[in-house]
Amino acid sequence: MRLRINLILLFYLVAFYSTAQEILTPSVKSTTAFIAGENLHYQIRYGFVVGGTTTISLSDDNYNNEPVFHAVATVRTSGMAEVIYGVNDVYESWFDKKTNLSHKQIRNIKEGNYTHYNEVTYNRRNNTVNSKLTGIHKVPEKILDLATTLYYIRRIDFSKVNEGDILFVNIFFSDEIFPFYLRYRGKETIRTKFGKVSCLKISPVVEVGRMFKTPDDVSIWLTDDANCIPVSIEMDIRIVGKIHLKLTKYENIANPSTFLTSKK
Numbered sequence: 001m002r003l004r005i006n007l008i009l010l011f012y013l014v015a016f017y018s019t020a021q022e023i024l025t026p027s028v029k030s031t032t033a034f035i036a037g038e039n040l041h042y043q044i045r046y047g048f049v050v051g052g053t054t055t056i057s058l059s060d061d062n063y064n065n066e067p068v069f070h071a072v073a074t075v076r077t078s079g080m081a082e083v084i085y086g087v088n089d090v091y092e093s094w095f096d097k098k099t100n101l102s103h104k105q106i107r108n109i110k111e112g113n114y115t116h117y118n119e120v121t122y123n124r125r126n127n128t129v130n131s132k133l134t135g136i137h138k139v140p141e142k143i144l145d146l147a148t149t150l151y152y153i154r155r156i157d158f159s160k161v162n163e164g165d166i167l168f169v170n171i172f173f174s175d176e177i178f179p180f181y182l183r184y185r186g187k188e189t190i191r192t193k194f195g196k197v198s199c200l201k202i203s204p205v206v207e208v209g210r211m212f213k214t215p216d217d218v219s220i221w222l223t224d225d226a227n228c229i230p231v232s233i234e235m236d237i238r239i240v241g242k243i244h245l246k247l248t249k250y251e252n253i254a255n256p257s258t259f260l261t262s263k264k
Helices: 007-012 079-084 146-154
Strands: 039-046 049-063 066-077 088-096 102-111 114-123 128-131 135-138 166-173 176-192 195-204 218-223 230-237 241-251 260-262
Touching: 049 146, 066 146, 088 146, 102 146, 146 166, 176 218, 176 230, 195 230
Parallel strands: none
Antiparallel strands: 039 049, 039 241, 049 066, 066 088, 088 102, 102 114, 114 128, 128 135, 166 176, 176 195, 195 218, 195 260, 218 230, 230 241
């Protein structure tokens, strides 16, 4: 079985939710938490073993003569993981600066001897997507792709979200529609290479079964400031064990960083 562990994995887990809690679909804030030129670098760890790196970069671009953001996420294995899996994945997305909605996405996968390439374009007028591999699909309004989901989360006004609330978006991935639910866990301070960081904690509500033991086996910590940067991600997977993605470097962020509570 091919193992794909990276930041993007979080955004295509089949999810469920409890109807006893409020389900929200928050609008994005008018001001952005990110700008063109931002680069985020992560280290992937399997326990104490370094397994690879993930880099997410953002730039200005044009799509159909309209200014858009162009996000590129790359995932590469290193060390023993490179010998075993040989992962070199690239995900690209072109999305609207105001609405955060996708215009086009590219998925270029190279994992060992396995390769996969596809391009998907979005028609917002009639709520369809056109996949080069499978043709036209009818989709819900305001559907996102993997990369735009990450930036959408960063633009949510969490001051209007209560602890325990569940956030909802639809994602188009691998030519399918995935309902994606995130539970807001409140604020928490964690230790990082930068020091103690004040964070907002969210947990994708994953399906218990083959991969996960509990519905809360994935956690994401975002900096509790105007940038809302994913600073740490943890996944507890049945076969593999705990996997950590830690922010190691950030460049060209939109706002002054105010998330450090201590440098020790």
